[in-house]
Amino acid sequence: MSKKKTAIIIGSGAGGAMMAKELQGRFQVAILEAGKDFRPFSGPLDQLSALRSTGLFFDERLIRLLLPNMQIDKTKDMVLVRGRGIGGTTTLATGNAVRCDQDLRAIGIDLDAQFEELYRELPITTSHQEHWSDTTKRLYAVFEEMGLDPVVTPKLLDTGHCIRCGHCAIGCPTGAKWDTRRLVDQAVEKGARLLTGCEVVRLERENDRITGVLARYQGKKVRFSADLVVLAAGGLGTPVILERSGIACQKTLFVDPVLCVAGPLQGFHQERELLMPFISQQDGYILSPYMDYLSFFFDKRWRRPMQDLVSIMIKLADEETGSTDGRHVKKSMTKLDSERMEKAVLQCHEILNRLGVPEDKHFPGTLNAGHPGGMLPLTAAEKDSLHNPALPENLYVADATILPQAMGNPPILTIMALAKKIAASL
Numbered sequence: 001m002s003k004k005k006t007a008i009i010i011g012s013g014a015g016g017a018m019m020a021k022e023l024q025g026r027f028q029v030a031i032l033e034a035g036k037d038f039r040p041f042s043g044p045l046d047q048l049s050a051l052r053s054t055g056l057f058f059d060e061r062l063i064r065l066l067l068p069n070m071q072i073d074k075t076k077d078m079v080l081v082r083g084r085g086i087g088g089t090t091t092l093a094t095g096n097a098v099r100c101d102q103d104l105r106a107i108g109i110d111l112d113a114q115f116e117e118l119y120r121e122l123p124i125t126t127s128h129q130e131h132w133s134d135t136t137k138r139l140y141a142v143f144e145e146m147g148l149d150p151v152v153t154p155k156l157l158d159t160g161h162c163i164r165c166g167h168c169a170i171g172c173p174t175g176a177k178w179d180t181r182r183l184v185d186q187a188v189e190k191g192a193r194l195l196t197g198c199e200v201v202r203l204e205r206e207n208d209r210i211t212g213v214l215a216r217y218q219g220k221k222v223r224f225s226a227d228l229v230v231l232a233a234g235g236l237g238t239p240v241i242l243e244r245s246g247i248a249c250q251k252t253l254f255v256d257p258v259l260c261v262a263g264p265l266q267g268f269h270q271e272r273e274l275l276m277p278f279i280s281q282q283d284g285y286i287l288s289p290y291m292d293y294l295s296f297f298f299d300k301r302w303r304r305p306m307q308d309l310v311s312i313m314i315k316l317a318d319e320e321t322g323s324t325d326g327r328h329v330k331k332s333m334t335k336l337d338s339e340r341m342e343k344a345v346l347q348c349h350e351i352l353n354r355l356g357v358p359e360d361k362h363f364p365g366t367l368n369a370g371h372p373g374g375m376l377p378l379t380a381a382e383k384d385s386l387h388n389p390a391l392p393e394n395l396y397v398a399d400a401t402i403l404p405q406a407m408g409n410p411p412i413l414t415i416m417a418l419a420k421k422i423a424a425s426l
């Protein structure tokens with residue numbers, strides 16, 4: 001029997017896996033993960049594309065037939081994407097490793113030391129630029145001509161093993177893309193226990209302590225307990241567990257809505273490249289080349305061969321106005337969100353025009369989002385403790401739920417830096 005203090009980590013995505021890796025050794029860690037092993041998409045893309053005209057792909061939730069670890073929720077006007085399985089949503093990420101902690105810095109949280117560690121520990125690189133196709137070079141040149149200041153995206157990537165298949169968001173077939181399954185492996189190698197298919201339902205509380213973690217595991221209701229509990233079930237998972245446990249969250253959900261504007265361009269072959277090879281930072285949103293698989297399969301306007309499409313992504317920092325109760329997610333575009341989106345769409349039209357695609361041929365994709373968070377935001381009052389006073393003393397949240405604001409930017413690196421700081425403070 002170990003005399004070490006024990007810790008339960010709920011979720012193995014960006015925040016949970018980093019907490020597990022950092023805490024194992026100092027604590028005896030158990031990771032409770034609702035999903036199972038991640039399996040990348042491995043079907044015949046050409047044959048499946050041909051099936052689009054049959055109407056088989058009529059609802060985005062059916063994506064689970066192709067990619068079981070992708071979970072879809074739908075709001076009135078948006079499709080929400082998240083990962084369920086070891087590695088969480090990082091397995092579906094496009095590998096972007098962007099530092100975006102300005103909102104945390106603004107409330108007094110300094111993550112310089114944690115980012116330095118991350119840059120030392122992780123394979124973050126821009127060397128993929130040396131292998132860019134002419135298509136990507138052309139896109140980059142158009143962004144430059146328009147004064148959009150494109151910046152080569154730092155990627156969590158082993159460039160030598162990248163075959164530029166463009167499948168980053170549906171699972172990397174070669175392992176070239178890094179995701180947090182590697183951190184889970186490190187924690188397990190050091191002695192952590194990993195329980196998959198273990199869905200936490202709620203927490204039991206006595207006075208100011210969490211005394212039990214109630215979960216569904218192997219068809220039974222199971223109760224776990226530990227000295228420390230870390231909740232990292234993601235921006236849509238964590239608030240639900242908290243609310244079921246009698247701890248109220250705020251209706252401040254953000255999601256970073258994404259819209260792609262596309263057009264036909266014969267033989268352009270944008271799909272033969274990493275997704276989001278470079279990013280243009282604009283006021284409240286980013287622009288980047290991105291082949292949108294959801295729209296490609298489920299949006300009738302996208303029924304063309306992928307090689308003959310060009311697609312530019314807009315990713316918006318939305319106003320924090322949403323919420324979830326576990327069954328439904330409430331999230332709509334506000335007036336400001338829509339105004340920003342319209343401005344960005346005009347820029348996309350200009351990019352496509354300059355690539356030679358006439359404006360009457362442009363079409364948008366499905367409005368979707370994959371960066372949920374913000375329902376228990378950190379404030380300046382918690383800059384030292386990193387612990388919301390509404391939480392019992394032995395319960396911490398370490399995922400996108402505690403980010404203060406929408407970033408409109410890839411959040412994995414920042415969530416991991418924050419998790420490192422929380423782990424160091426325990």
Ligand SMILES: Cc1cc2nc3c(=O)[nH]c(=O)nc-3n(C[C@H](O)[C@H](O)[C@H](O)COP(=O)(O)OP(=O)(O)OC[C@H]3O[C@@H](n4cnc5c(N)ncnc54)[C@H](O)[C@@H]3O)c2cc1C
Pocket residue numbers: 010011012013014015016032033034035081082083084085086087088089090092093094095096097098169198199200201232233234235237238241369370371372398399400401409410411412413415
């Ligand atoms: C298609 C796509 C591409 C993306 N690309 C990038 C990118 O390139 N770079 C970037 O920085 N960000 C990217 N993101 C966003 C990024 O992946 C997420 O913001 C990030 O992973 C969130 O981390 P998290 O720890 O909050 O939650 P997650 O990574 O979602 O992890 C939550 C974990 O909790 C588990 N879980 C949920 N409920 C329970 C429960 N009740 N019990 C037990 N376990 C539970 C889930 O299975 C999951 O493993 C992308 C997102 C999508 C959808």
Ligand code: SF4
Pocket residue numbers: 095157161162163164165166167168169171172173174175176177273274275
């Ligand atoms: S483009 Fe490279 S990193 Fe992306 S899925 Fe293909 S091999 Fe993996």
